[in-house]
Amino acid sequence: RRIRSSKRVPPGSLGFPVIGQSLGLLRAMKANTAEKWLDERVQKYGPISKLSLFGKPTVFIYGQAANKFLFTSDGSVLTSKQPQSLKMILGDRCLLEMNDEDHKRVRDALVLPLMKTLTFDIICSLLFGLERGARRDQVVRYFQQMIEGMWSIPINLPFTRFNRSIKASKDVQKMLKQLISEKRHEFDNNLASSHQDLITCLLSIRGENKQELMSENEIIHNVMLIMVAGYATSSVLITFMVRLLAKNPNIHAAVLKEQEEIAQSKSPGESLTWEDLGNMKYTWRVAMETMRMFPPIFGGFRQTVKDIEYGGYLIPKGWQIFLVTAKTHMNSSIFQEPEKFDPARFENTASLPPYNFVPFGGGARICPGYKFAKIETLVTIHYLVTHFTWKLCCTDDFFSRDPTPVPTQGLPIQIIPRKPL
Numbered sequence: 001r002r003i004r005s006s007k008r009v010p011p012g013s014l015g016f017p018v019i020g021q022s023l024g025l026l027r028a029m030k031a032n033t034a035e036k037w038l039d040e041r042v043q044k045y046g047p048i049s050k051l052s053l054f055g056k057p058t059v060f061i062y063g064q065a066a067n068k069f070l071f072t073s074d075g076s077v078l079t080s081k082q083p084q085s086l087k088m089i090l091g092d093r094c095l096l097e098m099n100d101e102d103h104k105r106v107r108d109a110l111v112l113p114l115m116k117t118l119t120f121d122i123i124c125s126l127l128f129g130l131e132r133g134a135r136r137d138q139v140v141r142y143f144q145q146m147i148e149g150m151w152s153i154p155i156n157l158p159f160t161r162f163n164r165s166i167k168a169s170k171d172v173q174k175m176l177k178q179l180i181s182e183k184r185h186e187f188d189n190n191l192a193s194s195h196q197d198l199i200t201c202l203l204s205i206r207g208e209n210k211q212e213l214m215s216e217n218e219i220i221h222n223v224m225l226i227m228v229a230g231y232a233t234s235s236v237l238i239t240f241m242v243r244l245l246a247k248n249p250n251i252h253a254a255v256l257k258e259q260e261e262i263a264q265s266k267s268p269g270e271s272l273t274w275e276d277l278g279n280m281k282y283t284w285r286v287a288m289e290t291m292r293m294f295p296p297i298f299g300g301f302r303q304t305v306k307d308i309e310y311g312g313y314l315i316p317k318g319w320q321i322f323l324v325t326a327k328t329h330m331n332s333s334i335f336q337e338p339e340k341f342d343p344a345r346f347e348n349t350a351s352l353p354p355y356n357f358v359p360f361g362g363g364a365r366i367c368p369g370y371k372f373a374k375i376e377t378l379v380t381i382h383y384l385v386t387h388f389t390w391k392l393c394c395t396d397d398f399f400s401r402d403p404t405p406v407p408t409q410g411l412p413i414q415i416i417p418r419k420p421l
């Protein structure tokens with residue numbers, strides 16, 4: 001109460017009830033003018049302003065101090081709360097909605113099996129045991145539909161994209177329920193194969209009396225989260241790398257040199273090793289520079305647990321915080337000539353001031369899929385550059401955010417084998 005009387009909430013307007021500024025932001029993201037949209041806010045209201053997004057009063061923040069504040073505040077100040085739309089689609093028992101002990105319990109249970117098992121195969125085959133084919137195509141379509149409505153106003157009417165996403169989410173949940181019961185049967189009767197998928201790993205976490213430690217909803221919701229978090233992000237990174245390599249022949253040549261040296265050190269058919277991945281330093285710098293210019297994740301949400309003071313303003317209890325982590329990426333006082341694609345800026349990451357480049361987040365919620373994404377990206381780029389060259393069929397620079405970046409027409413390319421396959 002004392003804070004309330006001495007501070008005022010940030011400037012800005014909450015706009016129309018429920019809708020607020022959601023449509024404006026989504027429209028700008030789709031048109032790839034979100035930075036401009038945010039800059040206009042900053043010009044009008046300053047670096048901290050209030051608005052209403054996806055049905056909630058929200059405070060928009062950005063910058064190094066904001067990144068640090070969000071990633072280092074514990075559960076007594078900020079809690080993880082996603083927009084209602086995302087929560088209704090992915091479920092309320094997924095990691096993004098959990099806090100403190102619950103978050104730690106499920107996250108610890110997830111990371112280990114995640115890292116042990118996900119590296120064997122691409123996510124889809126692994127989580128669902130689904131190989132290429134009509135069923136897998138259907139799952140991908142469901143996930144695409146789910147993702148599209150995650151940042152939306154949670155009005156469940158037939159014509160809304162939220163409605164389509166909720167329907168897709170229900171279909172996926174139904175499918176997962178069925179799959180879990182099959183896997184449980186296999187596990188309980190020792191029929192599971194030695195190469196365990198993620199669902200079986202989660203089912204196998206048992207207490208003293210052999211009871212399952214993760215509830216069915218915790219498994220379903222987190223499998224959906226991992227599928228979405230892994231599918232919608234690494235694919236964006238690899239896609240934009242393909243685009244940037246086509247546009248920057250010198251950088252492509254340097255990546256190719258690094259990858260050919262690795263390929264030449266192997267006998268035919270020999271797999272890549274950890275050591276090889278460690279030697280892909282330049283390629284990973286290209287990936288980091290790609291994420292600087294085209295961050296797969298634009299920003300994130302939290303919710304205040306109590307009235308808090310931030311930057312001289314009051315943010316009331318229960319308000320949403322919208323942190324645009326990537327807004328530091330194009331700031332010329334942090335990254336010189338930010339418009340220039342220059343992987344060399346990541347040669348010495350220790351010289352980067354902290355909390356200015358956090359594509360995988362930070363603190364207790366740092367992306368648990370970070371290493372998996374790195375492996376996936378490096379291995380994919382290795383095989384792509386050593387086996388193929390490619391040309392862009394659309395050379396414009398446009399991409400929209402939906403909410404993850406999508407280049408024009410999904411980036412059609414003409415691909416040419418370099419050597420006989």
Ligand code: HEM
Pocket residue numbers: 095096107118225226229230231233234237296297299300301358359360361362364365366367368369370372373
């Ligand atoms: C280039 C690829 C990726 C990027 C840029 C990325 C980025 C992020 C970021 C920024 C967060 C934190 C969000 C926040 O603090 O609000 C996050 C969380 C998360 N990511 Fe990733 N991610 C990537 C790949 C993956 C992959 C491959 C997986 C799984 C296979 C994954 C699973 C998750 C999960 C489960 C969380 C939630 C963690 C929690 O709340 O404790 N991510 N990711």
